[in-house]
Amino acid sequence: MTASASVATDNNRVREYLTFRLGDEHYAIDILTVKEIRGYESVTRIANAPEHVKGIINLRGEIVPIVDLRLCFGVGNSVYNEFTIVIVLHIHQRIVGIVVDSVSDVITLDQAELKPPPDFGVAFDHRYLIGLAAVHDDMIIVVDIGKMISSDELGLVDAQ
Amino acid sequence: MSIDMQQFHGVFFEESQEHLDTMEQLLLSLDLTDPDTEALNSIFRAAHSIKGGSGIFGFTALTALTHILEGLLDKLRNHQLAPSRAMLDVFLEATDVLKDTLCAYRQQNSVDDAAIARMKKKLESFQLSDSTVNKPSDDGFGFFDDQPLETPKPADQDPFFGFFDELDASTPAPIIEMPPAEPITTAMTAVTPATGKPPVKKTVDARETASVRVDVEKLDCLINLVGEIVITQSMLAVMAEQLDGKMAEKFQVILDDLERNTREMQEAVMSVRMLPVSSVFNRFPRVVRELSSKLDKEIDLIIEGEQTELDKGLIEKLVDPLTHLVRNSIDHGIEAASVRQASGKPSRGTVTLQASRQGGNIVIAIQDDGAGLNREKIIAKALEKNIAVDNASDDQSVWQLIFAPGFSTARQVTDISGRGVGLDVVKRNVLTLGGRIEIHSVAGQGTCFKIFLPLTLAIVDGMSVSVGNEIFIIPLANIVECLQPDAANIKSLAGQDQLLWVRDQYWPIVSLSREMEIETTIEQPTDGVIVLVESAHKHFALLVDALVGQQQVVIKSLEQHYRRVTGISGATIMGDGRVALILDIESLYENNPSEKQRGYAA
Numbered sequence: 190m191t192a193s194a195s196v197a198t199d200n201n202r203v204r205e206y207l208t209f210r211l212g213d214e215h216y217a218i219d220i221l222t223v224k225e226i227r228g229y230e231s232v233t234r235i236a237n238a239p240e241h242v243k244g245i246i247n248l249r250g251e252i253v254p255i256v257d258l259r260l261c262f263g264v265g266n267s268v269y270n271e272f273t274i275v276i277v278l279h280i281h282q283r284i285v286g287i288v289v290d291s292v293s294d295v296i297t298l299d300q301a302e303l304k305p306p307p308d309f310g311v312a313f314d315h316r317y318l319i320g321l322a323a324v325h326d327d328m329i330i331v332v333d334i335g336k337m338i339s340s341d342e343l344g345l346v347d348a349q
Numbered sequence: 350m351s352i353d354m355q356q357f358h359g360v361f362f363e364e365s366q367e368h369l370d371t372m373e374q375l376l377l378s379l380d381l382t383d384p385d386t387e388a389l390n391s392i393f394r395a396a397h398s399i400k401g402g403s404g405i406f407g408f409t410a411l412t413a414l415t416h417i418l419e420g421l422l423d424k425l426r427n428h429q430l431a432p433s434r435a436m437l438d439v440f441l442e443a444t445d446v447l448k449d450t451l452c453a454y455r456q457q458n459s460v461d462d463a464a465i466a467r468m469k470k471k472l473e474s475f476q477l478s479d480s481t482v483n484k485p486s487d488d489g490f491g492f493f494d495d496q497p498l499e500t501p502k503p504a505d506q507d508p509f510f511g512f513f514d515e516l517d518a519s520t521p522a523p524i525i526e527m528p529p530a531e532p533i534t535t536a537m538t539a540v541t542p543a544t545g546k547p548p549v550k551k552t553v554d555a556r557e558t559a560s561v562r563v564d565v566e567k568l569d570c571l572i573n574l575v576g577e578i579v580i581t582q583s584m585l586a587v588m589a590e591q592l593d594g595k596m597a598e599k600f601q602v603i604l605d606d607l608e609r610n611t612r613e614m615q616e617a618v619m620s621v622r623m624l625p626v627s628s629v630f631n632r633f634p635r636v637v638r639e640l641s642s643k644l645d646k647e648i649d650l651i652i653e654g655e656q657t658e659l660d661k662g663l664i665e666k667l668v669d670p671l672t673h674l675v676r677n678s679i680d681h682g683i684e685a686a687s688v689r690q691a692s693g694k695p696s697r698g699t700v701t702l703q704a705s706r707q708g709g710n711i712v713i714a715i716q717d718d719g720a721g722l723n724r725e726k727i728i729a730k731a732l733e734k735n736i737a738v739d740n741a742s743d744d745q746s747v748w749q750l751i752f753a754p755g756f757s758t759a760r761q762v763t764d765i766s767g768r769g770v771g772l773d774v775v776k777r778n779v780l781t782l783g784g785r786i787e788i789h790s791v792a793g794q795g796t797c798f799k800i801f802l803p804l805t806l807a808i809v810d811g812m813s814v815s816v817g818n819e820i821f822i823i824p825l826a827n828i829v830e831c832l833q834p835d836a837a838n839i840k841s842l843a844g845q846d847q848l849l850w851v852r853d854q855y856w857p858i859v860s861l862s863r864e865m866e867i868e869t870t871i872e873q874p875t876d877g878v879i880v881l882v883e884s885a886h887k888h889f890a891l892l893v894d895a896l897v898g899q900q901q902v903v904i905k906s907l908e909q910h911y912r913r914v915t916g917i918s919g920a921t922i923m924g925d926g927r928v929a930l931i932l933d934i935e936s937l938y939e940n941n942p943s944e945k946q947r948g949y950a951a
Contacts, residue, residue, distance in 0.1 A: 233819065233928040235914055236865040245911065245920060247928050250573030252920045254911040284910045347912040 202300045208329060209276065209289040212264035215327050216289075217296065218334040222278050226292055229255075229273035239344040248277065248284065254345060257288040261343065280335045285345060287334075296329075298322055303331060316340075361402045362455045363562070365411075368395035369451070370631070373444045377634045381432050389426035396422055399447070410450050410460045417472045418443055430475075439471050441635070565661070568621055572807075575611070575618045576903060580926045582611045587925075620658070626704045626713070627655035629667050633675055633702055640679045647686060647697040648679055657704040659711055663802060666782055667713070670775040674715045674798050675700060677772070682719030682796050692793065694718070711804060716797040722748055722790040748788035752776040783809065783826070811902050811921075813929065814880065814893040816862045817869040820929040822902055822921060823891070827934040829881040831896060834874045849879060849890045856881060856890035859938045864916060865930075869894055884934040891937075904931060 206217035232244030232255050241260035245252050255275060259267050267288075275286045303320030317337040322329045339346055372395045375388045396419040403411035418440070424430040446461075446468045453460045582604075589597065589604050630652050641648040659667075683689075683698035690696050701716040724747055731738045731750050738750060754773040779786050784802040803809070811822035812831070830852075838850045839858070847858040858879070862869040871877040871894045880891045902921035907914060907930075918933035 231927075233920070233930065234865075234867070235911075235917070235930070236867075237915065245907070245928050247922045247926055250577045250905070250922065252905045252907055252910060252928060345911060347908075 203297055204300075205295055205297050206329075206331060207276070207295055208293045209274070210291050210293055211259050211262055211289055212266075214262075214264055215293065215329045216258075217298070217322070217329045217331045218276075218278075220295060222280050222334055224277040224279040224284065227275050227277060227286075228271060229269050229275050229288060242344060243288065246286065248286070251284055253277070253284045253286055255286040255288060256338075256343065256345065259288065259290065278334060278338065280338050283338070283346075285338050296324060298324075298331070358406060358455075360562070361406060362451060365399045365402060365451055366448070368399050369444050369448050371395050373441065373635060374631050376437055376440050376444070377638065379432065379437065381434060381437070384425070384432050386426065389422065393419065393422040393426050408450075408454050410462065410465050411447065411454070414443065414447060414450070414465055414468055414472075417469055418447075421472060421475055436475055439475065443468050443472060563621075565622075572618050572622070575615050576922065579611050579615055580922060580924065582607055583924050584926060622661050623658035624661050624664055625656045626659050626664065626667075626711075627652075629664055629671060630655045630702055630704070632668070633671075636672060636675060637679065637700060640676060644680065645685075646679065646683055648683060649697055649699045651699060651701040652703075653701065654704040657706055657711060659704075659802070660804065660807070662807075663711075663782055666778065667800075667802075670778045670800070671702075671713070671715070673772070673775050675702070678715055678717040678719065678796065678798075682717035682721075684720050688720075706804075707801075711802045713800045713802065714797055715800075716795060718795040721792040721794055721796055722751070722788070723792070727751060744790070745788070748790060751788075752786070807904055808901050809904055809931065810899070811931065812880070812899050813897040813902075813923075814861070814878070815895050815897050816865065816893050817867040819865070819867055820897060820923060820927070821861065821865070821893070822929055822931040823880060823882065824918075824931065824934070825899070827882045827884055827932075829883050829888075831878060831880050834879045834890075836875050839874055847874065849874070851881065851890075854888075856888060857938075858890045858892055860892045861932075862892075862894075864937060882934045887935065887938065889938055902929075902931065 205220040207220045207223050208215055208217045210216070230246060232246050234244040235242065235254075238244070241257050243255045243257055245254050247253075257267055269288075272291070274289050274292050276289060276292065277284060277286045302322050304322065305320055306315045306318045317333050317340070319331040319333050322331060337343065372392050375392050375395075379385070379388055379392075396415050400412055400415035400419055403409075403415065421430065421436075421440075425432055430436075446464050450460055450465065452458075586604055586608070589600050592600060633652070634650055637648055637650040640646075678700050679698075683700070684692075686696040689698065699718045701714070703714045703716065705712050705714075724744070727747055727750055728738055728740065728742075731753070734753070736750060736753055738747065752772050752775070754771060776786055779800055779802070782802055784800055787799040787801070788796065789799065790796040809822075810825040812825060812828055813820050813822050815821075832851070834849055834851075840848045840850060840855070842848055848855040849858050850856075858874055861867075862871070871892075874890075874892050877892050877894050878896055880893060880896075882889060882891050904919045905921055907917060907920050914930075916933055916937040917930045919931045920928050921931055923929050
């Protein structure tokens with residue numbers, strides 16, 4: 190038991206993250222939430238949906254919504270071409286695709302390396318922020334993507 | 350650890366439930382005068398399995414009760430005990446208590462110990478009473494008991510074929526306990542073809558077919574994937590058409606193979622979800638038996654077409670409406686024996702449950718040979734409730750009135766049908782399954798309720814329409830008519846709302862492109878196509894760009910990964926892999942003026 194417990198804490202302390210770019214900013218999300226990475230394809234629009242919800246696609250028989258994170262965060266320019274990337278996430282039994290500018294790398298971060306977000310007003314809602322990390326002179330914003338996707342604000346789930 | 354145990358529990362609960370259902374069914378079909386040995390064996394095995402399993406998991410209440418039951422059944426199958434009607438009643442009661450107990454364990458509620466104790470007493474009383482009967486002869490040779498016990502029974506049941514009966518009656522004993530009686534055994538086997546005929550029709554289906562228990566989610570996933578293969582296949586076919594030369598021909602041959610394989614695979618996978626409707630029908634012998642004794646009516650139940658297959662999801666949702674209709678037939682439909690005799694009908698009533706497949710539908714009929722519906726009474730009741738109706742209305746529309754909420758022609762509320770749940774609930778249930786109900790009734794001859802259901806819940810008949818670059822599916826059930834409007838029939842209201850005069854009615858014109866916020870070149874109703882749609886509470890004329898075609902589509906949930914969307918009931922995947930939305934007519938167009946004002950201001 191003790192052995193497995195220590196492994197568990199290790200797993201909690203050191204995690205792998207997928208990093209991606211939105212405009213000039215670097216973001217990271219827990220790699221365990223990522224199902225696959227694919228190109229952007231045409232979506233079926235949904236009426237009365239928020240602007241950042243681009244529509245739905247057919248992902249091997251599942252009807253999956255696509256959210257443009259660039260529009261959510263107001264960064265980058267929302268162009269859609271053959272280089273546009275969709276990260277398909279699997280969160281709480283739900284599948285959601287997010288559009289980003291590009292996927293950069295998979296990195297390993299120790300919890301200790303994560304700096305708490307500063308207190309002053311950030312454009313980004315710090316409720317969804319796990320922390321900031323400095324990697325190779327870049328600031329990486331580590332996002333709690335599960336919490337964000339299931340929040341009412343994003344309009345992806347029925348309001349509770 | 351605890352999770353693992355839970356998994357085993359789940360399997361045990363499901364299996365026990367199945368065993369109990371089999372037991373109940375076999376007990377009901379048991380012929381008291383000539384009990385089928387194989388049936389008795391099956392009942393015994395079922396009880397034995399439950400006892401074993403419950404013992405392992407420490408569900409002591411189950412073990413205790415099944416233990417006594419098992420003991421009695423063992424005696425029955427060894428012909429140390431003769432079955433009686435009273436005994437069967439108690440056994441059936443015992444299966445009920447066992448079901449309740451199983452349910453209590455499953456939901457981790459407290460077990461009704463009092464009921465168990467009562468049941469045990471009842472069962473034990475048989476053991477006692479019967480062992481006293483058997484005592485004197487038991488002291489000698491146990492196996493000889495059977496003959497005195499059994500021989501008289503078939504004999505007075507069927508006096509004409511005495512010689513067959515004697516052989517028949519003596520057979521069970523020799524098989525089981527008397528190896529020396531070989532000549533009789535051989536005689537029996539020789540005779541079986543002759544006497545064997547009647548029992549054939551009540552052969553116990555000793556289902557030993559190998560089966561696998563599969564999570565429905567896994568199945569759905571499989572069905573999804575096969576659907577995807579079908580789409581990929583058709584996309585390949587489109588690409589192949591653009592090829593030419595020698596390769597194209599070879600390619601086409603392979604593609605044809607692929608097409609056949611995928612189609613067969615799709616059919617095979619879809620059929621996995623299909624279950625024979627017998628799993629619902631089998632509960633009705635019990636319902637009828639109990640109701641008829643409660644109401645003091647003699648009723649025969651005839652079941653036909655129970656092998657007809659239906660989607661599992663549908664089957665589960667059919668139980669309640671069917672139970673209601675069967676109860677209704679017995680309680681209201683079939684008259685008391687004295688009334689029946691007075692009108693020259695046999696005193697025994699008959700209820701027929703029948704399932705059949707008609708085209709793309711499954712039809713389930715509940716037919717009784719009772720008094721039929723009373724037209725005058727229904728019309729009077731409707732007028733009393735301010736429901737518009739007149740004497741000239743045709744029968745079908747009069748009968749449909751009984752589905753109105755709070756509509757009951759029963760003079761008194763009985764504990765059978767007066768549970769505050771009316772036929773309106775039945776109708777609503779059937780409608781939510783995408784089905785409909787028809788009633789046929791002839792005064793004095795009986796009533797027949799016919800439920801028409803789609804083959805599966807996952808498919809809807811739809812009309813695909815285009816608006817701009819998008820395709821939408823309108824369920825066929827909502828469509829009244831499609832037409833190209835005549836400019837003369839388009840009227841405007843307050844200079845804004847447009848109405849279409851057709852079928853002696855004004856239909857508000859609703860533009861799908863505006864509702865769905867889609868750009869289109871079609872602005873005027875006369876340039877597009879109007880689809881007249883109707884739902885329970887709304888009717889309007891939907892303006893679309895063009896009709897694409899009629900097809901069956903597989904319904905996919907939008908809410909699984911997204912949220913509910915007004916006006917949309919789900920999505921489907923078209924042949925080219927694109928997603929099309931299925932319209933929900935009920936919520937599509939808000940008739941609310943303030944809502945509309947906002948729409949125009951925008």
